Amino acid sequence: MKNTPENETAPEVVAEKRRPYLTSVFGAGLIAFGLVAGAGATLLAVPRADVVLLQPTSIGSLAPYSTVAVKGKVAEVFGNKFVIEDGTGRALVETGPRGDNAKLVAAGETLTVQGHFDDGFIHGDLLVHADGHAESLKPPRPGPRGLVDRLREPELGPAAPGA
Numbered sequence: 001m002k003n004t005p006e007n008e009t010a011p012e013v014v015a016e017k018r019r020p021y022l023t024s025v026f027g028a029g030l031i032a033f034g035l036v037a038g039a040g041a042t043l044l045a046v047p048r049a050d051v052v053l054l055q056p057t058s059i060g061s062l063a064p065y066s067t068v069a070v071k072g073k074v075a076e077v078f079g080n081k082f083v084i085e086d087g088t089g090r091a092l093v094e095t096g097p098r099g100d101n102a103k104l105v106a107a108g109e110t111l112t113v114q115g116h117f118d119d120g121f122i123h124g125d126l127l128v129h130a131d132g133h134a135e136s137l138k139p140p141r142p143g144p145r146g147l148v149d150r151l152r153e154p155e156l157g158p159a160a161p162g163a
Contacts, residue, residue, distance in 0.1 A: 053128075054114055060088030062117045069114040070122070074105045084113060084122075092121035098137045099124075 054069035062068055072086035080099030083090050093113050095104055104127060105111060114126040115137070127135045 053126075056112055058088040059084070059086050059091045062091065062122075065118045066116070067114075068117045068122065069112060071112040072110070074107050074109045074111065077105060077107055081121075084111075091117075093124050094121055095124050095127075095137050097139060098135075104135060104137075 054067065056069045056071035059070050059072065062070070070084060070086065070091060072084040075083040075085045075090060077083075080095045080097070082093050082095070082105050084093055085091075093115070098104070110130045112128040113122060113124050114128070115122045115124040117123075124137045126137065129135075
C-alpha cells in the first residue's frame with residue numbers, strides 16, 4: 001500500500017486519541033485520593049467507643065474473669081490502687097497508668113467502679129463518683145485516634161500547690 005495523503009494519520013490526530021485516556025486516569029486518581037482522604041477524616045472524627053454501664057453487684061458475689069461493677073466506699077489508697085468496700089466485702093482496684101501521680105479517689109469517698117475482675121482484684125476501666133462525674137481509666141487507643149484523644153483530654157498530673 002502506498003503512502004498517500006488520504007491514508008496517512010496526522011500527528012495531531014494521534015495526540016488527540018491519547019488525551020481521553022490521560023484524562024480518565026487523572027480523574028480516577030482524583031476520586032481515589034478523595035476516598036482515601038475522606039476515610040482518614042472519618043476515622044479522626046469518630047467519637048469514642050460507647051460505654052455500657054453495668055448494674056453494680058456486691059463485692060462478695062464477684063465471679064472470676066468477668067466484667068463487673070461494684071459500688072462502695074474507698075477504704076484505703078495506695079498509689080494507683082485503692083481498696084473499695086461494701087457491706088459484703090473488700091476488693092483491691094487497680095487504676096493503671098491513669099492513676100499514677102493523680103488524685104482519682106479519696107479515702108471515704110463513695111463511688112462505682114467498673115472493670116474486669118480476675119486474679120483477685122478489679123482492673124478498673126471506669127470510675128463514677130457520687131456526683132455523677134465519670135473518669136475513664138483506659139489508655140487512649142494507639143495510632144491516629146489515640147493522638148486525637150491525647151490532644152482533647154487534659155493530662156493528668158500532680159495537683160498544683162494549694163489546690
